[in-house]
Amino acid sequence: MKIRMASGLWALWTCLFLLVPALAQEAGSGLIGSRDSVEVRVFREDNLTTRGQLSLEGEIEVPLIGAVRLAGLSTTEAARVIEARLRDGYLVKPEVTVAITARVRKTVTVLGQAQRPGVFQIDPNRELTLIEAIGLAGGMTRIANEKKVTLKRKGSERAYRVNVKAIAAGEAKDIPLRDGDVISIPESLF
Known part of the structure; x- marks a missing residue:
């Protein structure tokens, strides 16, 4: 009995000895x-x-x-x-x-007529597009103006007007986003 228990403890100790360094390495x-x-x-x-x-x-x-x-x-x-x-x-x-x-974190902000507007953290090693960012915000509300969305780049004075409806229909190219981009979705007037 003592030999069986000792070998069981030895096996457990060996597993822990091998597992702890692996878990520590996984964190970084x-x-x-x-x-x-x-x-x-x-x-x-x-x-x-x-x-x-x-x-x-x-x-x-x-x-x-x-x-x-x-x-x-x-x-x-x-x-x-x-x-x-x-x-x-x-x-x-x-x-x-x-x-x-x-890790350096990248963020994109979606404002205005999105279902869940806010700041979204994106994987720094993945490209995110304008349509995907709007999707992260739950999509647009029913009163959103899909043709007059604005995109403001971090460090730029200029805001770009984007027709999201045309992008979604495949008539225009989706726009790759950069860290710090701000997407504003206005309300439709009628």
């Missing part, structure tokens, strides 16, 4: 966005640890190897890329981990 893992902050660690090489936000190009400076593009890669893929570059003349068998420490 995933697809790396172009302006996310990351931490790059090289096992037994503390002086190569790098923390920071990726550049606009999605790169980070790593000691010895310089700029490395990480945007669009998973944390595991990014670690493999850095390991390969470090193996090329610097370290014999580097072991690298990459974790996302902070």
